[in-house]
Structure formats: structure tokens, C-alpha cells
Amino acid sequence: MIRLQMSVCYLTNLGGGNNNSAIAEREHSAQIFIVPHARTLRNARxxxxxxxIDGFSVPRIRRYLNAWLTWWVKTSQSWRxxxxxxQFIHxxxxxxxxxxxxxxxxxxYCGTGHPVRLTAGLDFLATV
Structure with missing residues (x-):
């Protein structure tokens, strides 16, 4: 997330400066949506x-993929x-x-009751 900081000092009714309100307003109004870079997905693939190829078991590969996804979701704070x-599947x-x-x-997601959707594109199954 990119944070915009202003160097403007707003004066309160009592004459004191208050920078915190200006920074907080700009942070909420300037939310930026970030998508995974193609290189990030390519490296994981x-x-x-x-x-x-090396013969790892499917559960171990799923654990790696789960750890990779969890790390990126926590790091980016805007990805789901x-x-x-x-997007990886697509x-x-x-x-x-x-x-x-x-x-x-x-x-x-099947056991949680959440709807499972391929949000990046549903045409993947047609190409397989």
C-alpha cells in the first residue's frame, strides 16, 4: 500500500496544528488496488x-502452494x-x-459454505 503524506499543517480552532487528521483522510481516500505481477505467478508455477518433475507428493505440493498464497495475502494486505x-489457476x-x-x-472452500468461483476467468476448463 502506498501512503500519501502531506506536509500541510491544518490549524485547529484553538490555533494549534494538527497533521494527523490530514494524513488519515488521505490514506482512506487513496486506496490502491494491486494485482499480482505476472512474474510472481510465473515463479510459483x-x-x-x-x-x-522431482516427484514430490501432491499433498506436499498443495502445502507449498498454500504457504506461498498465505504469505502473499498477508504481505500485500489487499489480495484475497x-x-x-x-489467477494462478487461470x-x-x-x-x-x-x-x-x-x-x-x-x-x-467447499466445506466452508463460501461460493467457489474462478474470479480470474472461467474459460480455463474449456482449454484443458
């Missing part, structure tokens, strides 16, 4: 692809787990990697 995972060209990610999506 490459790591999962290498794990598949399901959104980043669906950008996969290897059906095995996409299948592992879809299994993670289904196991994460």
Missing part, C-alpha cells in the same frame, strides 16, 4: 512444475486468497499444475 489462487498452461491448484481451491 515454475516452482510447482519442478516439484511435480481465493482471487490469487484463481495462468496455468500445464493441466497437472492447474489440477493441483484447483484441488487446493476446492478443499479450502
Amino acid at each position: 515454475e516452482q510447482v512444475r519442478l516439484m511435480v 486468497y481465493q482471487t490469487v489462487l484463481s 495462468t496455468c498452461k500445464d493441466s497437472r499444475i492447474a489440477e493441483i491448484a484447483m484441488e487446493l481451491l476446492l478443499t479450502k
Whole structure:
């Protein structure tokens, strides 16, 4: 998140300066929506692809992918787990990697009652 800070000092009725209100107003009004960079998704896909080639078990690959997603969601503070995972799935060209990610999506959200959607695009299944 980019924080805008102003150097303007607003005077209160009593004559004192109050910078805190000006900064707080600008932070709330200037929310910026950030999406994952293509390189971020590509690096994760490459790591999962290498794990598949090296013969890692599917549960271990899912744990890695879950840890990767959790880290990015916590770090960015504006991304949602399901959104980043669906973007990852949408950008996969290897059906095995996409299948592992879809299994993670289904196991994460099917039991919770949340609707499961591929928000990045529903045309992935047509291409597999």
C-alpha cells in the first residue's frame, strides 16, 4: 500500500496544528488496488512444475502452494486468497499444475459454505 503524506499543517480552532487528521483522510481516500505481477505467478508455477518433475507428493505440493498464497495475502494486505489462487489457476498452461491448484481451491472452500468461483476467468476448463 502506498501512503500519501502531506506536509500541510491544518490549524485547529484553538490555533494549534494538527497533521494527523490530514494524513488519515488521505490514506482512506487513496486506496490502491494491486494485482499480482505476472512474474510472481510465473515463479510459483515454475516452482510447482519442478516439484511435480522431482516427484514430490501432491499433498506436499498443495502445502507449498498454500504457504506461498498465505504469505502473499498477508504481505500485500489487499489480495484475497481465493482471487490469487484463481489467477494462478487461470495462468496455468500445464493441466497437472492447474489440477493441483484447483484441488487446493476446492478443499479450502467447499466445506466452508463460501461460493467457489474462478474470479480470474472461467474459460480455463474449456482449454484443458
